[in-house]
Amino acid sequence: MENAERVKNFSEAVAQIKTELHKDVVGQEEIIDNVIIAIIAGGNVLLEGVPGVGKTRLVRSLGKTLSLPFSRIQFTPDLMPSDVTGTNIVEKDDGGKLNTVFRRGPIFANLVLADEINRATPKTQSAMLEVMQEHKVTIANATYKLEEPFFVLATENPIEQDGTYPLPEAQMDRFMFKLLMTFPKVEELADIVNMTQITMDETAQAVVNGEQILEMRKLASEIPVASEVLNYAMNLVSFTHPELEKTSDTAKKYVKYGASPRAAQALITCAKVRALVNGNYNVSYADIDALARPVLRHRIKINYNAVNDRLGVDDVIGLLIKETASRVGRKKVSATATVEEKEEKKEETQE
Amino acid sequence: MNEFQKIKKKFHKEAVLKGALCGFSLGLLTVGVLWIIFKRTGMAFAPWLYIVVGVVVALASGGITYLILRPRDKKLAKRLDERFGFDEKVQTMVEFVDESGEMVELQRADTEARLRELPKQKLKIRHILEFILLLILSAAVFVTAVFIPAKEEPKAEGPTDNAYEMDEYDRLSLRQLIEYVKNSDLEEPAKTEVVSELENLLAVLDDTEWESEMKAHVIGAIQRIDLIVENVNSYKEICLAMNESTNSEVKALAVAVSELEEEVFQLAIDGTTGEEAKEGIRAQFNLTEAALNPYLLTVADEIKTALKDSGIADTDALYKAWNAFAVALEEVAQHTGLTDEQYQSELDSLAFAPLKASVPVALAKQAVNNEVRAYVIDALKEIFGITDAEMPRLSGDKVPGMNGGGESDKEQDGIHSGGLGSGNTVYGSDDMIYDPDYEVSEGVFGGHISYGEVLDAYNAIIMGMIADGTLSEEMEEMLSDYLDALYSGKQNEENKQDGNE
Numbered sequence: 004m005e006n007a008e009r010v011k012n013f014s015e016a017v018a019q020i021k022t023e024l025h026k027d028v029v030g031q032e033e034i035i036d037n038v039i040i041a042i043i044a045g046g047n048v049l050l051e052g053v054p055g056v057g058k059t060r061l062v063r064s065l066g067k068t069l070s071l072p073f074s075r076i077q078f079t080p081d082l083m084p085s086d087v088t089g090t091n092i093v094e095k096d097d098g099g100k101l102n103t104v105f106r107r108g109p110i111f112a113n114l115v116l117a118d119e120i121n122r123a124t125p126k127t128q129s130a131m132l133e134v135m136q137e138h139k140v141t142i143a144n145a146t147y148k149l150e151e152p153f154f155v156l157a158t159e160n161p162i163e164q165d166g167t168y169p170l171p172e173a174q175m176d177r178f179m180f181k182l183l184m185t186f187p188k189v190e191e192l193a194d195i196v197n198m199t200q201i202t203m204d205e206t207a208q209a210v211v212n213g214e215q216i217l218e219m220r221k222l223a224s225e226i227p228v229a230s231e232v233l234n235y236a237m238n239l240v241s242f243t244h245p246e247l248e249k250t251s252d253t254a255k256k257y258v259k260y261g262a263s264p265r266a267a268q269a270l271i272t273c274a275k276v277r278a279l280v281n282g283n284y285n286v287s288y289a290d291i292d293a294l295a296r297p298v299l300r301h302r303i304k305i306n307y308n309a310v311n312d313r314l315g316v317d318d319v320i321g322l323l324i325k326e327t328a329s330r331v332g333r334k335k336v337s338a339t340a341t342v343e344e345k346e347e348k349k350e351e352t353q354e
Numbered sequence: 355m356n357e358f359q360k361i362k363k364k365f366h367k368e369a370v371l372k373g374a375l376c377g378f379s380l381g382l383l384t385v386g387v388l389w390i391i392f393k394r395t396g397m398a399f400a401p402w403l404y405i406v407v408g409v410v411v412a413l414a415s416g417g418i419t420y421l422i423l424r425p426r427d428k429k430l431a432k433r434l435d436e437r438f439g440f441d442e443k444v445q446t447m448v449e450f451v452d453e454s455g456e457m458v459e460l461q462r463a464d465t466e467a468r469l470r471e472l473p474k475q476k477l478k479i480r481h482i483l484e485f486i487l488l489l490i491l492s493a494a495v496f497v498t499a500v501f502i503p504a505k506e507e508p509k510a511e512g513p514t515d516n517a518y519e520m521d522e523y524d525r526l527s528l529r530q531l532i533e534y535v536k537n538s539d540l541e542e543p544a545k546t547e548v549v550s551e552l553e554n555l556l557a558v559l560d561d562t563e564w565e566s567e568m569k570a571h572v573i574g575a576i577q578r579i580d581l582i583v584e585n586v587n588s589y590k591e592i593c594l595a596m597n598e599s600t601n602s603e604v605k606a607l608a609v610a611v612s613e614l615e616e617e618v619f620q621l622a623i624d625g626t627t628g629e630e631a632k633e634g635i636r637a638q639f640n641l642t643e644a645a646l647n648p649y650l651l652t653v654a655d656e657i658k659t660a661l662k663d664s665g666i667a668d669t670d671a672l673y674k675a676w677n678a679f680a681v682a683l684e685e686v687a688q689h690t691g692l693t694d695e696q697y698q699s700e701l702d703s704l705a706f707a708p709l710k711a712s713v714p715v716a717l718a719k720q721a722v723n724n725e726v727r728a729y730v731i732d733a734l735k736e737i738f739g740i741t742d743a744e745m746p747r748l749s750g751d752k753v754p755g756m757n758g759g760g761e762s763d764k765e766q767d768g769i770h771s772g773g774l775g776s777g778n779t780v781y782g783s784d785d786m787i788y789d790p791d792y793e794v795s796e797g798v799f800g801g802h803i804s805y806g807e808v809l810d811a812y813n814a815i816i817m818g819m820i821a822d823g824t825l826s827e828e829m830e831e832m833l834s835d836y837l838d839a840l841y842s843g844k845q846n847e848e849n850k851q852d853g854n855e
Binding site: 006225230284287 | 432436441442443445446447449450453455456457458459460461464465
């Protein structure tokens with residue numbers, strides 16, 4: 004198929020996915036966009052939000068839209084690793100013979116919702132590590148490959164921290180994005196209420212399948228990246244490390260530890276997808292800037308100075324973007340880059 | 355990348371235009387600034403150098419500007435992306451220009467389409483106004499340089515020069531001086547040369563308009579006249595040459611020659627008598643035969659060598675006199691078996707007598723040359739108001755290094771060992787003239803005094819009267835002749851015919 008045709012199909016598919024998702028999820032455009040990008044890029048997403056904002060609904064709707072086998076794992080403190088991955092059980096066959104059979108766990112799906120993942124014990128959480136990174140399960144020396152596309156969407160409740168187990172850095176690093184689902188606006192809330200009065204079930208229809216997702220992934224990987232843009236992205240990740248000789252002043256002041264090389268991989272991979280989603284055939288600075296927060300916010304740790312200056316991790320990332328842009332000689336920083344500009348925009352809209 | 359190349363060409367033209375504007379402006383500005391600086395400081399700077407500097411600056415600055423502004427693919431791509439918000443499309447296209455691949459080609463096509471859609475007016479030259487302003491500024495500086503006046507050199511402050519016009523008095527005085535020299539006993543060719551010099555001076559001064567010029571001409575004439583007389587005299591050269599001898603008698607003879615007075619010379623040869631008797635040079639030759647002959651030959655040889663070394667022509671009178679003396683000594687040296695008295699007699703008759711007769715005569719002529727020189731120089735000083743401070747260094751009568759500074763001990767004895775003359779002014783006549791202002795004794799005025807003492811004053815008065823036209827023609831002629839006679843010691847025409855000079 005000609006690339007132009009493929010690109011056209013790509014755009015149509017993305018549009019259809021969005022349309023279907025919006026049938027079940029009100030607002031949250033940025034979240035939806037980023038989730039779609041992550042899926043196409045082949046990454047996992049950590050969704051953080053207060054209860055009831057639609058985290059689970061989004062994933063369930065997504066599963067329907069993508070016509071992918073979907074499973075939901077509700078993480079609780081007593082959840083065992085085998086509850087996630089599956090286990091060997093002894094079964095009597097038809098002949099009455101006892102055999103050991105591997106009973107697959109809920110992880111064996113294309114789309115997995117790991118609900119409230121921070122409530123499970125570290126032991127159970129670590130069971131997810133191999134799955135999320137390598138898309139396979141190893142039990143009793145037997146390896147079971149998961150079917151592609153495989154995608155884990157985990158949720159976290161930022162409020163109830165009692166009895167929770169913060170995700171280790173190694174596992175956090177395996178999430179491509181960390182997205183923050185915010186409380187809906189008043190108008191959105193009204194729409195949610197009106198929609199759910201009719202039905203609580205997801206009404207999204209399947210519009211793409213797994214094969215198409217893989218095809219889209221392959222197409223996105225062909226998007227070219229100019230060396231200047233690549234250089235900018237690499238500098239951005241590098242500048243999150245305060246211990247490096249050539250680092251940013253922001254990192255020296257506000258960052259405890261920086262992002263791993265997976266962040267750089269995630270940035271570029273997702274930037275390519277984002278470019279194509281927006282109808283561009285190349286990655287731009289705007290793509291990098293837009294994806295910087297989802298990619299970096301769960302990978303860097305801010306220090307007490309930032310807390311003291313009342314700066315959150317997103318604010319620090321905004322400062323990093325500004326400083327990196329200045330250092331590489333970019334004349335304009337895109338509108339999505341800085342928090343101040345976003346807030347100014349918010350104020351203007353409200354006025 | 356056709357669209358991109360088209361845009362690149364446009365920017366390239368822009369770079370060339372801006373480079374040319376910048377180069378021309380800076381070249382013009384540099385020339386203008388330099389011109390102003392050199393004009394106001396009064397320093398010289400060849401016109402062709404301005405052109406060279408201007409061209410070099412123009413080429414260098416224009417070239418550098420072009421090199422900075424010329425569109426390079428990557429830089430231009432970045433510029434286009436930033437300027438038109440192309441989200442790094444052009445940069446990506448340029449970077450992957452050599453890549454093939456469906457997505458790359460799609461990207462390229464998409465970018466080209468975007469570039470094609472760019473309105474032409476968006477690609478017009480930017481910031482050209484700054485370059486035009488630079489050109490205007492440079493032109494203004496250059497025009498200023500053209501019209502700015504050069505620094506005026508302050509007139510050198512020095513003695514102000516007065517205008518000069520030769521008056522009748524000067525002209526008459528100078529003509530009289532010429533006549534004096536013509537009628538004087540100055541030896542040839544000096545006489546002719548001095549007359550020529552004075553006549554030239556007369557001609558030149560007629561056209562002279564400034565006092566400083568006049569003095570320069572007069573001083574020049576004085577120097578040349580001094581040299582002319584110096585060249586015609588020979589006593590100095592012979593004297594110095596003889597003084598170089600190692601022989602004491604020859605040295606003594608040199609000292610004697612250095613005095614132009616005959617009496618002094620005679621005394622030097624013969625010695626003095628009386629209470630303060632002193633041996634003369636002649637007495638040094640009283641030796642026995644055995645010693646005398648070789649001695650005489652030695653002296654003769656020394657004298658001849660000195661004469662040769664002096665550079666004076668052998669036709670010169672003084673040269674001849676001394677040479678004859680040397681020859682006579684050689685002749686006496688041939689004689690043997692004579693007594694002391696005989697030797698002395700031979701020396702006296704063959705050598706010293708002719709010497710004493712001929713040398714003073716030769717020296718007297720040279721003394722007259724000096725007198726005429728001194729008279730002419732003093733007259734020129736007087737007529738044209740040359741002060742002693744303005745006078746150049748002259749040869750003088752004295753032989754350099756031969757006690758020429760002042761009176762020596764020998765001078766007190768009447769023998770002047772150094773210098774020529776006693777230092778007293780010698781006039782050509784010993785006439786006495788009446789001076790009504792001369793105080794003969796206390797309260798008694800009017801008496802005759804040596805004419806030389808008031809001659810100059812009389813001359814000036816009479817010259818003034820002649821110039822004013824106070825005197826009649828006949829009186830003028832008479833007085834002019836009279837003054838000529840006084841100054842040059844000239845006899846009247848009748849005495850001339852009698853052969854008395």
